[in-house]
Amino acid sequence: MLVCALVAALGCVAVVLSRDLLRAALGLLIIMLALAGIYAGVGAMLIAAVQLIVGAGAVVVLFMFAIMVLNARHEGKSSFPMGKSFINLSAVAALVIFSFAFAFAGFLDLVPARMPLISAVVGSLFSGYMLLLEAIGLLLFVSLVAVVILARRVDEISPRPLARRDDGGGR
């Protein structure tokens, strides 16, 4: 689990700092896989499986698809005013904070995680969270419709006058 945490932390750096968007998406994939490993190590097997299927399977593939469709693999120079010095300063600040945090990490020693079985999780999903589950289904459906509307071309949403369209179709 420590290895997975280290890999995920390095993947964050790759996502934030790499200019190549495809590499950033690969970093995101590595983070998703490492997080699934952490979830499995903690004992949350259902969440680990869902993270693998939805996170690594669907989300990252959607990102790569968008990168390929938009042909936007390379990003130009950042227009952020302070640029490099900001990154350096925040890296130093993060190092200081993390060295303090690692010094105190032993005192954060909590109860070893006791995760419920999958049946208990699904039980609470289908009893207490039933309405929320239905709402998520509705939300997915609405977002499907929204994506279809957003991805159409503009002239399909507001059609041109009929005469011109007939002209085009007649030939």
Next chain:
Amino acid sequence: MTIGILHLLAFWMFASGVAGVVIRRSPLAVFMSIELMMNAANLLIVVGSGSAGMEAVASQGLAAVFILIALGAAEVAVGLAVMMALARDGKGSSLDRATTLKG
């Protein structure tokens, strides 16, 4: 010990997500950073629900994470459609040029 490390990891992921949103210019990269922050929140919920030591609390927390992951998938789908609409208007390469909500 490991629980402390996981708290630190969630903090690191959220902080680098914020940095990515601030620094990056491409809408796709900003969106990946948002996804990073969402995953940090998920990780923190999983770790926190396990550390309560009560099985009922933990199962409710894991159910919440399940729903959050589905929410994240819907968010990604809509966001990428918005990004294609941006790219169609010629503003896809930089968020600095996308300053109006009207298409």
